[in-house]
Amino acid sequence: MSLNELVTAINGVIWSPALIALCLGTGLYFSIRTRFLQVRHAREMVRLMFEGKSSEQGVSSFQALSMTLAGRVGTGNIAGVATAITFGGPGAVFWMWAVAFLGASSAFVESTLGQVYKEQLGKEYRGGPAFYIEKGLGMKWYALIFAFATIIATGLLLPGVQANSIAESLKTATGIDPAITGAGLCLVLAFIIFGGVKRIANFAEVVVPFMALGYILVAVVIVAMNIGALPGVLKLIFVNAFGADAAFGAILGLAVMWGVKRGVYSNEAGQGTGPHASSAAEVSHPAKQGLVQGFSVYIDTLFVCSATAFMLLITGQYNVEAPDGTPMFTGVQGVASGPGYVQTALENVMPGFGALFVAVALLFFAFTTIVAYYYIAETNIAYINRTVNRPWMTLVLKLFIIGSTYYGSVKTAEAAWGLGDMGVGLMAWLNIVAILLLQKTAFKCLRDYEAQKKAGKDPQFDPKALGIEGAHYWEQRVLADKAAARDKAVA
Template identity: 40%
Template structure:
């Protein structure tokens, strides 16, 4: 019964997600392409922050920490195993249209963010649903789904993936991995969002760059094979290669499903992080978060795909899949240390994802109660227990439930984005007009949006350059 419902929701999600991303792309005149150079300019400026606020760069690394996880290593391998090399092409499409979707949702999160008494910000889909649409009941439903999906379900899945990978690669007992993960996570999450962001600011660039460099080495070693692999990806994407029995349908399905799971564009998760940054204009954070999708899907997922498809380990219909496929493929390219490297990369990717997932759960609780410290302490303890529990389980049922709540989460968020579509276009128009006037750093003026329920305290001093 659950499988039937999941299939229906996944198909509905695919039918909504890609058309919406294309709509955002067309109506915004290809913002992910128009703003691509500006992404690097904004990121250089993003290191700037004042007082107790998080910088835009910290918000970027925190969101990359969430997007980059098991999906980039194990998820890509699963998509290729079940959908063929063509799944990579649909990964790219999901990434490109997802950049526009992420821009919209993260810009709206900035627009409708709340100023907190301690000088920080809170925001996300629950806040733009409540403030922008006036639907507190729907905002509450979204918060509950976010808490269950990320705060609980996905944390258990991430810890399970890490524990089984370490056990297979190094023989480390899963219980030992669980205790170490829970202990390290406890040191971070009891320090609050600032400590989480500060750790992500250093760990994420190092881990992403390290994985990227190893993939470049693999590509350099096999440079003459690149044209053939690219041709294979495109042919398989449209069912033109007879070696892959699933054809275009399987490639499309698994490429989109794993692409969405990896970059999370449209799910409503990244806006919770995007809202906490201190920026001069909501679109600034939209630009930064669009770049986050690019890093996750176009860069890092392609790295994993290259490692797999340039090896002889991958065979259509083969029995090896998941993270083991990525491990064996890299070991073939660079030697046995490659398998261990994949495991360490997976550990870092998954640990930062767990930190990110925790923050999403905390933000959900904050929507209901900002002052109940006991409630937050209980949630932190429960998170640690679930991380430990996840390392010792067969998580097929938990993963299926998390897939169900993730689909519901996306449907609620995408509905809100459609209803706030015109507001998002106003933000883009205001940003574009200032750029056309020669403003290097467009500054948001809440008086231009006085018809909206915006927290003016959140924009009292926006630190515009």
């Protein structure tokens, strides 16, 4: 059995219908339990994005959002959308939207938990699923499994997908050898990751908003140029999503599967990556960063992924294949699904500009995602090293992620995507089970936040008052604030 066949077999188990149902079902359940906070608190989500400042220990809410988006917005937003349409039909786009809408509540829950159970390690805040699994559930063995699975996924498996897309797109647009691209990526990556969390946050804060807005702007221009076709595209998406289209009705199940699969890969809601960056934010209440991270799912899928989908569908530059590989619709000739697919589609619409534009967009999108992957993996190493300092582990991680980036630049796209899917699926299984078990803590935080807001206060978090155990950082913070207030009163 070849490597590709082995990876495909493993993914068949990991990405079974059970995981698809778990992702959608969890998002729906959390949405109902929170009374659809993603709708009720949409304005508050936007306001909180720009509230607060960084400190010596933590980053600002906007920096944490940018770091999270650096991980969420990557090759999945371009090549992943094209793949979903190819194998699931236009209806897959609807299911990507569904995952984003429902996933916003999952993102709130996991990121709020990350804040509740975060720790200050040295001069930095650290947190994530491993922390809240150990401190919230008391299952250190489970936490260690998640930590090691995440280090392998984000340090070894996932960077190759991003690097491969960058290399392939630059080769298509400019003819640059993937080996040269890989070497260049490794040099810049080394400069950033050897600079620490602050350098990562500053890099993400500048690059992420710029790249996302630029990409969406081009999509708006293309849609405007073909505005007459927009109603037909919307109808195609919705009709195909529910199997009512004669042409694509036979692949309804694939539309759901590929939409959810690529949706989870892209927006990462419930996967467990978001809480790592959100835990680094300096906030007065965990729900604040939970709400900010809920909105990040919208930015990723409803804005950036939709930009790719509409550029392809409104121009007719897409393909759809049946499960046996036979073509059901062919709009782009002779190009496999992936970065080159999107480049060819846009080049046909905007000659001399489309292919290069996609290559540049992917360069920014995918590279920032690799940087975010490093931060996530490093955070899990910091979790493992809390009691015994093993600096060599962080050094080994740096070398491995640099090597993975280079290897991903020169290996086949099929192997890269397969390994990436495996990493995403493993993390999703482990994290979703954990946040379902810890949901009450997140809901307590939401109710407390809403009550304080209703009373006209700037919400402050006191875990003991809410009956939440294990939030040691916040307990110490409350005691320090009370001591400071007493000293001020005496003075």
